[in-house]
Amino acid sequence: MTLQNAQFDTIMREYDRRQNENRQILSRRREEIRHALPRIARLDEEIARQSADAARRMLLSPDAPADDLPAKLSALEKQKEQILTDNGYPADYLALPCTCPLCKDTGFIDGQKCVCFRQAEIRLLFSQSGISFRPEEDSFDRFSLDFYPEDVTNAATGLTARETADAALLQAKAFVRDFDRSPGQNLFLYGDTGVGKTFLSRCIAQALLESTHSVVYFSAHDLFEHLARQTFSEDPARDHTDPVPECDLLIIDDLGTELTNAFVSSSLFTCINDRLRDKRSTIISTNLSLQEFSDTYSERTFSRIVSDYTLIKLIGGDIRLLKKHPGGK
Numbered sequence: 001m002t003l004q005n006a007q008f009d010t011i012m013r014e015y016d017r018r019q020n021e022n023r024q025i026l027s028r029r030r031e032e033i034r035h036a037l038p039r040i041a042r043l044d045e046e047i048a049r050q051s052a053d054a055a056r057r058m059l060l061s062p063d064a065p066a067d068d069l070p071a072k073l074s075a076l077e078k079q080k081e082q083i084l085t086d087n088g089y090p091a092d093y094l095a096l097p098c099t100c101p102l103c104k105d106t107g108f109i110d111g112q113k114c115v116c117f118r119q120a121e122i123r124l125l126f127s128q129s130g131i132s133f134r135p136e137e138d139s140f141d142r143f144s145l146d147f148y149p150e151d152v153t154n155a156a157t158g159l160t161a162r163e164t165a166d167a168a169l170l171q172a173k174a175f176v177r178d179f180d181r182s183p184g185q186n187l188f189l190y191g192d193t194g195v196g197k198t199f200l201s202r203c204i205a206q207a208l209l210e211s212t213h214s215v216v217y218f219s220a221h222d223l224f225e226h227l228a229r230q231t232f233s234e235d236p237a238r239d240h241t242d243p244v245p246e247c248d249l250l251i252i253d254d255l256g257t258e259l260t261n262a263f264v265s266s267s268l269f270t271c272i273n274d275r276l277r278d279k280r281s282t283i284i285s286t287n288l289s290l291q292e293f294s295d296t297y298s299e300r301t302f303s304r305i306v307s308d309y310t311l312i313k314l315i316g317g318d319i320r321l322l323k324k325h326p327g328g329k
C-alpha cells in the first residue's frame with residue numbers, strides 16, 4: 001500500500017522534530033562539557049587545526065603524499081572519549097544522539113524505508129483507523145470454535161454452527177493472505193447478535209494494519225454521520241481529509257442499527273459502489289437477514305452486495321453471554 005501524501009508528511013514531520021530535538025540536546029551537552037572539561041575544548045581546537053592544515057597542504061601541493069590525517073583525528077577523538085569516560089560521562093556523550101541508530105532518524109537507509117519508518121506507519125495507521133492496537137486480543141488465534149455449538153445447524157447449508165465458524169475463520173484468513181494479490185475483495189458478515197462478526201472483522205483489521213494497510217473502522221451510525229458531514233460541510237478541505245474513499249479497507253460495523261432514511265440509503269450505495277469501482281475492499285457486518293437487508297436498503301445496493309461480496313453467515317448463541325455464564329444455556 002502507499003501512504004497518502006498527508007500521512008507521509010505527518011511521519012516526516014516527526015523525523016524533523018526528532019532531529020531538531022537531538023541537535024538541541026547535543027548543543028546543550030557541548031556547552032556543558034565546554035565548562036566542565038576544558039581539555040575537550042582544546043582537543044576540539046586541535047582537531048580543527050589539523051583538519052585545516054591538511055586541507056591547506058592539499059590545495060598548495062595536491063601531488064604531495066597524503067598524510068595520515070584520519071589516524072591522527074581518530075587518536076584525538078579517542079582521547080576525548082577517554083576524558084569523557086574518566087569523568088563519568090558516556091563515551092558518545094558528544095555524538096549527535098539519535099532515537100534510531102540504523103537510519104540516524106532520517107527514516108531511510110539507502111533510499112529504503114527503515115524499520116522505524118514502518119513502525120511509524122503502523123502507529124499512524126492505527127491512530128487514524130478508529131481501532132485500538134490490541135494484537136493479543138484481536139488475533140485469529142483467539143477465535144475459539146468452542147463457542148459454536150455442534151447441535152445447531154444451518155438448514156440451508158447443512159453445516160453445524162461450529163463447521164460454519166471454522167469455514168468463516170478460513171475465509172477471513174484467506175482475505176488477509178490474498179489482500180494484496182487480489183485487490184478489492186469484500187466480505188458481508190451477517191447473523192444474530194454476538195456470533196462473532198465484529199470480532200472476526202477486528203482480527204482482519206488488526207492483521208492488515210500490522211502489515212501497513214490503511215484500515216478505517218466505523219459503526220454504521222458513525223459512518224453516516226461522517227458521510228453527512230462530508231456531504232453538507234462547507235469546509236473546502238473536507239475531501240482531502242476524508243479517509244473513507246481512500247483507505248485500503250473500510251469496515252462498516254452493525255449496519256442496520258442506524259436510523260435509515262433516504263440519505264443513508266443513497267450514501268451507502270455511493271460508498272459501496274465507489275469502493276467497488278476503485279477496487280478497494282469493504283467489510284460489512286450486520287444483524288439483518290438478507291431479506292431484511294434487501295427491504296431496508298435499495299435494490300441496487302443489495303444487488304451489489306450479492307454479486308461482489310463474499311457472504312458469510314455465522315450462527316450459534318451469543319458468545320458474550322456464553323463468556324459471562326459459561327456452561328449455562
Ligand SMILES: [Zn+2]
Binds near residue numbers: 101103105107115117
Ligand atoms: Zn530508523
